[in-house]
Amino acid sequence: MTQTQAKEHSGATTGEGDVALSVKDLWKIFGDKADKVIGTPDAELSRQELQAKTGCVAAVKDVSFEVAPGEVFVVMGLSGSGKSTLVRLLTRLIEPTQGSIRMAGEDITSASDQQLRDLRRKHVAMVFQHFGLLPHRKVVDNIAFGLEVRGVSRTERRNRAQEMVDLVGLSGYENSYPDQLSGGMQQRVGLARALAADPQLLMFDEPFSALDPLIRRDMQNEVIRLHEEVGKTMVFITHDLAEALKLGDRILIMRDGEIIQIGRPDEVVGAPADDYVKDFVSEVPKSHVLTLRWVMRPARPGEADNGPTLQADRVVRDAAREVLAADGPCRVFAGEEFIGMVDDEDILRVVVAEEG
């Protein structure tokens, strides 16, 4: 259904197949009669109708997707749409009602307690909106906590924690206590703690929602930098479309526990799946996201033979100057293949629409 298309990263992951995470038909229903809903006509009801009828809340409804190694996969939706539940289901911090989760080829759904603990200690780490730091421990000890609980020796975990302190730019604060740090710094501690175990998969649950906008931007850049440096697979939850578009290789849009759309940022903006998504993306500066593929038109007879050439995955904003500077329309290629034309008008339509 969805094509996995990851950015290329140097030394991203080990060769464990081309799927880091695969989720199939995943359900989570909260409530006493949770297991009596799936498979009955009730499952088709909307969330409110279901709640009014049975008292159960369908937080995640029949969700399936795959994440490629090294990919940044963003889950986006308004508050209450089931994002937090979804991400917690992935390591079974919340038990799924139904469905299967596979991580690097291993079945999570049937893992034993011991296996799960192992998974959480070594392979998957999570960063939380409210940090979840231990107030009675210093920054280094917070970062080393995960290593401590899995029995790593004191010197080894100290060294590793110090590395992480430096990596996330907290040098000089290792002996502070969490409540002495600002929100942004606390979240750096959260980030360092997650990275300390060198996990293959990092999960973020609205990590920057509690931060001020400028700090948030810094932290987003930090995540991009870390992703380039350590190249982990990431599942990133947010309710902020700009953040999703900035970080995501692909974006999953959720509403009321259901998937509305999965696609690359330009797909979400260029071809919103329904009015809900369209409404969402209406405020986005399209020229920053859309590629030429989305604005080109079919070639008229004779046009395909000459004119400047541009690649189809160029973002409109970048290509605008070249198109406007050219005398006539430009030819758009996907690799070697000719696929269409753009001229000044096509560019201006996108750029000017934003001004209004």
Place this chain on the structure above:
Amino acid sequence: MTTLQAPPGRPGPNVKEEQPYVDTAPNRHTALWLAVTVAVWVVGWLIFRGQDTRTLSFQDLNGFHRWLNDLRDSIQLASSRGNWFFHGVIGNISAFFNWLVGQLQELVSTPAFPRPVPQIGWLGVLALLAWVAYAVAGVRSAALVLLSVLGFGFLGYWGDSIDTLIITVLAVLICCLIGLPLGIAMARRKAVSVAVTPVLDLMQTMPAFAYLAPLALIFGIGASSAVVCTLIYALPPLVRITEHGIRSVPETTLEAAGSLGVTKQQMLRRVQLPMARRTIVVGINQCTMAALSMATIAAFVNSPGLGKPVIAALQSLDVGGAAVSGFCIVIAAIMLDRTTTAASERAEKLNRGALASVSRPGVMLMTVVLEKLPRWATEEQRGRRPLPSPLFRRAVLALTFIPVLVAILLSRQYLSLATFSSSANVGPRIATAVSDLTDTVVNSVDTFTNAFKNVISYGLLNPLQSLLGEAPWWLMAAVLISVAFFLGGWRPAAVTVVCEAVILGTGLWHDAMVTLTMTLVATVMVMVLAMLLGVWMGRSRPADTVVRPVLDTFQTIPPFVYLVPALALFSSSRFTAIVAAMAYAVPIATKLVADGIRGVSPSTVEAARSAGITSRQMIMKVQLPMAREALVLATNQGLLYVLSMVVIGGMVGGGSLGYLVVSGFSQAQLFGKGIAAGIAITALGVMLDRITRYAAARHGRI
């Protein structure tokens, strides 16, 4: 080209935000129904007045009372004959506690045969206590302990005070052994919590007075039943606060730790316990204060300690004597409270980090005991000085123990350092001075106190007592059931039915109604005062800063002591008990009201102010309605505090149930009736508690 998930089409309004599913509350017309109930009651009272009131005169016994007397006789017979349970199990426990207390007494407070003095004399005890205070709570606490313990000596109650401390500390230690693991288990396993909570509820609703007699019967009068009573009374706050402390560790922290793959053990040891540490020490503080107050009341079952001289003085209406021994109790209370408080602050420092957040005022509304959390438990910590290293601390402790040892040895050598010199005893002189002073003061305020007493008696107490006590029992029963039903629904109504059946069964219906009258009157006055004071404190920071420490101090004083000034002002009467009950219940109720008012969201207050309302409108239309839950809770706590005090007030002229309980201790043929009175008190307490709690649950949320 684009690969899209087909959107499951759901037509409808284009609402992005999810609209929650809401259950609307029905409109119940509570006030109307209550008015109807009262009208029916008054009419019924006019018609049937004086019929079926179920009055039982003081010396009369009914079958149940006689049966209880017989039961006592057979239990006493069984334990003397070596019955496996009463002799084997209970007898051994009782003997063990008696032996333990006896040993401790010989060690520090009573002559250790063949010595004419205890093993350790006063100087040694003084040094030892100060050192312990230094070790757990720091220099300032040590100084306080030093002064307090010297005070015991100078006031002439050295032995009694030390005995009280022995019972208190022993009970607290046992509480910790039982309560901490239990609290932890409750926090971690819902089933344990569900099973234990109702038991704790009952233990806390039951006025202490009610279980003294049955326990004395089983464990025999003396130190052992004192320890057991104290244990029962002091355990619930510790268990609850421990559970609460561990539960209050934020979900996000647990989740984050969980995501790192910690085991259950690691979660408890490295996350939950360290984060709950301060709250747990607060629990130990509460436990200690409860233990002290019960250790004094246990004098009724012949417990050694300060309670005895207070009771003796109260019964002979000797205000001076009661004041001096009562003052020793106050000193003990302040000393224990300050020391455990300082210990909890230190626990906080050792722990570092702002764990005070574990018990914010908002959380205060959660469980009943927690209302007693004093202010400092909810304050953010102030300055942070780094503590010296553990090694250094240990060295200092070891070093300071040397003078303690010297003091102990000296106190074994010299008689003057072993028994507190009677020439230093200023107690009797103070007692005389207090008596004289009270006489003059009381004479000069006489007109005022009498006027107050008369207004309340004729205006409120007498009419209400007539209404409750002279109505036929079936009318009263129906009225109470309907009130319970209209305020809280069928559950409290059902509880009321059961409690009424129990009271009827004890044969003390009329006495119960008299006690209920006193309780209601006192509670009304408590709430009036609490609202005035609480609103003032809730609205003004400076007022809060000044008044709250006073309330905190009042709350640490064992209830018993309140009888002394009340007795001085109003001599022996029904009213004395009511005044003492007010003094006892006002602090807690006021604090709850103040916190409720303060808890009203500042943005709401700001919005109201921007709409241009007056202060009066702000109080009446915004703050009080929004603090409704706190108000009902304050009433709940006020009722229970008042009830427990009204009962104790039985011994200074309060009459009815409380007096019956006291008489049961002293007169053998009234034993059964005393126990029955205790049962009736408990039933009354449970009934009032349930009605107000369900009312709070129903009407608290806006």
